Amino acid sequence: MGILAIIAALAGTGLYLISASYEQQVAELRKQLEQASQREAASAAAAKAAYMSAVETAVAQAKAQAQKAAAERAAAQRAAAEARARAERFAAERASAVPMSAQQLFDPAQALEGEGKGGEAVKLYVRAARSGSGKAALRLGEIYDKGIAGVSRDYAESLKWYNAARVLGEDVPMAKSR
Amino acid sequence: MRAAVILAAAVAAFNFAAMPGQFLDGDPAAWREEARSLLLAGELAVPGESAGRFGEAGQYFVRNQATGRWYSKYGVMNSLMALPPLWAQRLAGGDVSERLTYPSLFWFNLWNIALSAVLAALLYGVAGLYTRRIGVRVLFVAATLYCSALWFYQRAQSSELYQALFFTALFLCVAHFLRARAWAWLGGAWLFALALVLTRVSYGLLLPLVALLGWYVWRRSWQEPRPARATLALALLAPPLLALAVLAWVNQVKFGAPWVTGYHQWRPETVAPTGRLADGLWGFLFSPRFSIFAHFPLLLLALFGAREFWRRHRLEAIVLLAVFVPFLLFISKLPVWAGEFSYGPRYLLFVLPVLSAPAIVFADSVIERWPAWRARALAAAAIACLAWSAWLQVQVNRLGFWIYYEARSALELAYSDAAAEFFRDRHVGVVNTDLLRYRPDLTKLPYFPEFQRRASTELAEKYVTGLGRMIDRGNWYWSLPREARS
Numbered sequence: 001m002g003i004l005a006i007i008a009a010l011a012g013t014g015l016y017l018i019s020a021s022y023e024q025q026v027a028e029l030r031k032q033l034e035q036a037s038q039r040e041a042a043s044a045a046a047a048k049a050a051y052m053s054a055v056e057t058a059v060a061q062a063k064a065q066a067q068k069a070a071a072e073r074a075a076a077q078r079a080a081a082e083a084r085a086r087a088e089r090f091a092a093e094r095a096s097a098v099p100m101s102a103q104q105l106f107d108p109a110q111a112l113e114g115e116g117k118g119g120e121a122v123k124l125y126v127r128a129a130r131s132g133s134g135k136a137a138l139r140l141g142e143i144y145d146k147g148i149a150g151v152s153r154d155y156a157e158s159l160k161w162y163n164a165a166r167v168l169g170e171d172v173p174m175a176k177s178r
Numbered sequence: 179m180r181a182a183v184i185l186a187a188a189v190a191a192f193n194f195a196a197m198p199g200q201f202l203d204g205d206p207a208a209w210r211e212e213a214r215s216l217l218l219a220g221e222l223a224v225p226g227e228s229a230g231r232f233g234e235a236g237q238y239f240v241r242n243q244a245t246g247r248w249y250s251k252y253g254v255m256n257s258l259m260a261l262p263p264l265w266a267q268r269l270a271g272g273d274v275s276e277r278l279t280y281p282s283l284f285w286f287n288l289w290n291i292a293l294s295a296v297l298a299a300l301l302y303g304v305a306g307l308y309t310r311r312i313g314v315r316v317l318f319v320a321a322t323l324y325c326s327a328l329w330f331y332q333r334a335q336s337s338e339l340y341q342a343l344f345f346t347a348l349f350l351c352v353a354h355f356l357r358a359r360a361w362a363w364l365g366g367a368w369l370f371a372l373a374l375v376l377t378r379v380s381y382g383l384l385l386p387l388v389a390l391l392g393w394y395v396w397r398r399s400w401q402e403p404r405p406a407r408a409t410l411a412l413a414l415l416a417p418p419l420l421a422l423a424v425l426a427w428v429n430q431v432k433f434g435a436p437w438v439t440g441y442h443q444w445r446p447e448t449v450a451p452t453g454r455l456a457d458g459l460w461g462f463l464f465s466p467r468f469s470i471f472a473h474f475p476l477l478l479l480a481l482f483g484a485r486e487f488w489r490r491h492r493l494e495a496i497v498l499l500a501v502f503v504p505f506l507l508f509i510s511k512l513p514v515w516a517g518e519f520s521y522g523p524r525y526l527l528f529v530l531p532v533l534s535a536p537a538i539v540f541a542d543s544v545i546e547r548w549p550a551w552r553a554r555a556l557a558a559a560a561i562a563c564l565a566w567s568a569w570l571q572v573q574v575n576r577l578g579f580w581i582y583y584e585a586r587s588a589l590e591l592a593y594s595d596a597a598a599e600f601f602r603d604r605h606v607g608v609v610n611t612d613l614l615r616y617r618p619d620l621t622k623l624p625y626f627p628e629f630q631r632r633a634s635t636e637l638a639e640k641y642v643t644g645l646g647r648m649i650d651r652g653n654w655y656w657s658l659p660r661e662a663r664s
Contacts, residue, residue: 132640
């Protein structure tokens with residue numbers, strides 16, 4: 001009987017200890033769960049804030065790009081309009097059968113060259129030289145001699161234009177000769 | 179000897195009266211700058227700022243990559259040959275220090291006259307190898323100097339004159355060596371071969387030929403006192419090795435490596451034999467602008483004497499062929515066989531005076547063998563041919579050195595097909611004749627009506643005015659206004 005009582009006491013004690021440990025574990029788990037849910041809530045809030053900020057930035061950038069594109073489109077439209085006007089002017093000049101003088105071609109060619117538009121400048125210089133401008137022929141000789149932005153060196157072309165410059169009355173210095 | 183001196187003096191006097199009134203631009207300007215450096219600073223290098231202002235990098239001046247200094251890309255002999263007139267100018271109180279300016283035209287003309295006189299004496303010596311008739315010798319020299327493109331190059335301040343002089347001297351030495359078997363003459367031949375190699379590296383082709391001749395003469399003179407084998411080896415190997423060593427040293431100084439020739443920095447493909455051989459051969463033989471016969475008609479007469487020359491002077495004929503044929507083939511194979519801006523076959527000019535030697539044999543045989551009336555008829559035909567050529571040369575020399583190219587700019591200015599046709603492959607003398615004939619009214623030039631249609635009024639007027647001014651300026655020193663004579 002005594003033995004049975006001892007076994008029962010031990011079993012009771014064991015059961016008590018087991019149940020106490022279980023409750024403690026459950027409490028800890030509950031605590032961890034609460035902490036995790038708190039952390040999750042915090043990170044979700046941070047993510048939401050970041051997301052909102054990124055969306056705002058993107059919207060702002062898109063707006064700026066749209067504004068820039070609109071400005072560029074407007075500038076291009078203006079340039080196209082000016083080009084059309086120039087073309088119409090040239091066409092009108094041609095239609096009125098008044099050819100441009102060599103000087104009229106030489107000045108804008110120089111301006112274009114100053115703006116760094118070498119290829120376009122050369123086209124105008126050639127027209128000027130073919131209209132009788134010795135200065136344009138000399139400049140063409142120099143351009144092909146040394147090369148400029150958009151126009152590479154060309155020895156044969158350079159000599160041709162130096163010769164033309166001489167015939168058109170320009171004094172071609174020795175360093176620019178054959 | 180006295181006749182040679184009188185002839186040289188006559189040539190000098192004639193050339194003095196017919197001096198050119200302008201400088202030949204282009205390549206010679208580069209070696210004149212190098213000569214200026216030699217005179218002013220005792221070194222070859224040209225200041226970078228001067229070199230940079232003259233053509234593209236490598237076109238006239240080459241930058242030594244190791245030292246960063248600039249040098250003329252041409253053979254150093256050219257610079258040395260430009261030194262005497264610069265030196266004379268400075269001795270006479272002139273200022274030679276300003277870079278990229280023309281030096282004194284007068285002194286350079288005098289230098290060319292001196293070279294022409296020496297060349298005349300040498301040619302008289304060459305003619306003396308084949309005839310004893312003084313009249314034929316004098317006629318040969320006169321025809322060589324004035325009935326050919328050589329007259330242009332006696333006046334132009336370029337290198338063709340002294341190339342012809344060096345080669346004529348070399349041939350004279352070789353001919354005497356072959357005949358007299360005196361070894362001192364071989365020394366002379368080596369000396370002039372070295373001068374040629376230092377003028378233009380392609381003359382290196384002559385070095386094995388001279389060595390071969392030395393060996394041939396040694397083999398043939400087994401019955402006579404002759405150098406020992408060791409001496410012979412020294413005589414045949416030392417000079418070409420010395421020439422190559424000098425060339426390598428100059429290349430090292432100027433271009434930074436012994437094997438670099440100066441033609442490597444600018445369009446090197448044009449000096450490699452990669453062109454179409456047929457183009458060059460056709461041009462040198464048949465083209466009116468570059469044919470050796472059109473520009474050196476003595477060669478036509480030489481053809482008539484070729485057989486007799488071969489029979490009588492076989493060794494010398496072989497020497498001439500051994501020089502002419504390889505150079506003809508090599509230069510014809512170059513893309514720039516015509517020599518860029520040039521008059522006539524300038525790359526072959528050095529050999530043409532001596533190559534005409536069979537004409538002397540022909541003249542002699544006409545006088546000696548043929549019945550009088552045939553001889554007179556042939557002589558008349560030959561003289562008419564030479565007179566026609568002399569007249570063409572007068573027309574060439576009357577106008578500026580490059581007026582052909584300047585007048586031809588009508589092509590670029592108005593895309594004129596008629597101008598293209600007018601200038602296409604015509605002898606410069608014929609073109610100049612037309613320019614002079616139409617000078618009173620240049621609008622009557624055959625290509626002008628079409629040019630005028632395509633050009634603006636301003637351009638047509640300026641072209642006529644400019645061309646007229648160039649024609650009027652001419653190219654005679656003594657026709658220049660006194661204040662314009664430098």
